[in-house]
Amino acid sequence: MSTVCAFVAARQAALQHLYRFSDAGIVAGCGVAAAELIFPQGMSGAAPVHGFITALCTVTTLLVFPACGLYKSWRGRSRAAQLLRTLAAWGAVCFLGVAAAYLLHQSAALSRLWYMSWLLSVAVALPASRIALYCMLDSARKAGINAKRVVILGYGSLGDEMYQRVRSNRGAGYNVVGIYDEGTRPVPAGVMRLESLEHVCAFVRSNGVHEIWLTLPMAACRDLYSVVSHFRNDLIDIRWVPDIMSVELLGHRFGEFLGLPVIDLNSPTMSGITGVLKASFDRVFAVVALIGLAPLLLVLAALVKLSSRGPVLSRQAHLGMDGQPFRLYGFRTMEQRKEASGITRVVRGDARVTSVGGFMRRTGLDKLPQLFNVLRGDMSVVGPRPHAIEHAELYKGIVDRYMLCHRVRPGITGWEQINSLGGQTDAMETMRRRVEFDIFYIRNWSFRLDLHIILHSLLH
Numbered sequence: 001m002s003t004v005c006a007f008v009a010a011r012q013a014a015l016q017h018l019y020r021f022s023d024a025g026i027v028a029g030c031g032v033a034a035a036e037l038i039f040p041q042g043m044s045g046a047a048p049v050h051g052f053i054t055a056l057c058t059v060t061t062l063l064v065f066p067a068c069g070l071y072k073s074w075r076g077r078s079r080a081a082q083l084l085r086t087l088a089a090w091g092a093v094c095f096l097g098v099a100a101a102y103l104l105h106q107s108a109a110l111s112r113l114w115y116m117s118w119l120l121s122v123a124v125a126l127p128a129s130r131i132a133l134y135c136m137l138d139s140a141r142k143a144g145i146n147a148k149r150v151v152i153l154g155y156g157s158l159g160d161e162m163y164q165r166v167r168s169n170r171g172a173g174y175n176v177v178g179i180y181d182e183g184t185r186p187v188p189a190g191v192m193r194l195e196s197l198e199h200v201c202a203f204v205r206s207n208g209v210h211e212i213w214l215t216l217p218m219a220a221c222r223d224l225y226s227v228v229s230h231f232r233n234d235l236i237d238i239r240w241v242p243d244i245m246s247v248e249l250l251g252h253r254f255g256e257f258l259g260l261p262v263i264d265l266n267s268p269t270m271s272g273i274t275g276v277l278k279a280s281f282d283r284v285f286a287v288v289a290l291i292g293l294a295p296l297l298l299v300l301a302a303l304v305k306l307s308s309r310g311p312v313l314s315r316q317a318h319l320g321m322d323g324q325p326f327r328l329y330g331f332r333t334m335e336q337r338k339e340a341s342g343i344t345r346v347v348r349g350d351a352r353v354t355s356v357g358g359f360m361r362r363t364g365l366d367k368l369p370q371l372f373n374v375l376r377g378d379m380s381v382v383g384p385r386p387h388a389i390e391h392a393e394l395y396k397g398i399v400d401r402y403m404l405c406h407r408v409r410p411g412i413t414g415w416e417q418i419n420s421l422g423g424q425t426d427a428m429e430t431m432r433r434r435v436e437f438d439i440f441y442i443r444n445w446s447f448r449l450d451l452h453i454i455l456h457s458l459l460h
Contacts (some may be wrong), residue, residue: 027058049104053097153214154216156411163191214227272375290375316330321410378409379410400432402435415437
């Protein structure tokens, strides 16, 4: 067994070195190719700074990429996160190259066209090479090559979920060969049922098991020490999968607090670096949309002004992210009247709605000024619809998890809108369903889901 482990370790080390030099080769090759296309005599006829930066960044790649964790095993982890990390590492390398040229007073001789061509070509080639590698590894692992043997300790709902994910994602390269459970629940066919920790130890050591996954309920966490103690001298990976699924909150995130590892149990998925990327996308989208829709906005503003007295825009108080109030912009669709205090809903056939306002409400054009809210950072393009402050006071005590929807920025459109739950909220059951859709969106957020919602909203 020790000979096999040594062979596997040596093979993995060789592959990591191959990946490193492959990335360095992409950086150097793209730099030379860009020079051949842009300069008449190629790299030899270009200013020396171009060859210097290419060589410097090639060597820097060999140092920075490993430090960014690009060559660690990402088996079973997010491929999108790996690609983003790759682009971030390449950005750091490019910054170091430009900084070196500036410090050497060679930045004036640097061709901007060559630099941008090189930067973008590498930014495309590096992810493409990884995607190709992932496809090859997935094919090999689905064929049973390089699959890791796993034992699951605990076969409750979480243990069964882990087993089903292994079954549905063969490309991850895992094979569950044993399950330890003190209950009477039957284990899947073809998997050994392990009756005790002693049986687990003997099975792991005699069957070449690579990993142990602890999926015990939180009440059984005391068994963690026993398991770790049993295998303290064995060169295998032990993964603890906390039973976070049983906690009905927004999501979870692993991090560090006061020097200790923590799990934030109520942290939305769209936080941290993903939150920054989403906010950046929102502002770019808002700028492009406002420029493109400027003529339409001017026409609608004129129609509102001509249809009735009052301001063109309405500014209503709503709750934003983390319960912070903000003024929600929109084209005024009703005649300006002095209303009684409290919540005044708009109902079908409401006499206060102008003819122009009724058209804009039916088509959703009254929401277009909310792009300014997105630009200000009050809102997102996609998210839970904002709620009036009066609604929050009414519903937060009677609708379960109502305030959790306010952990993220509200959106112009959202998951509930494309599922035909927007508009009036006369019935309490309708509000409950809206909250359920909002919680689903927050828990399952991704850029792909946002794009799906945006496209559906534009086409319908």
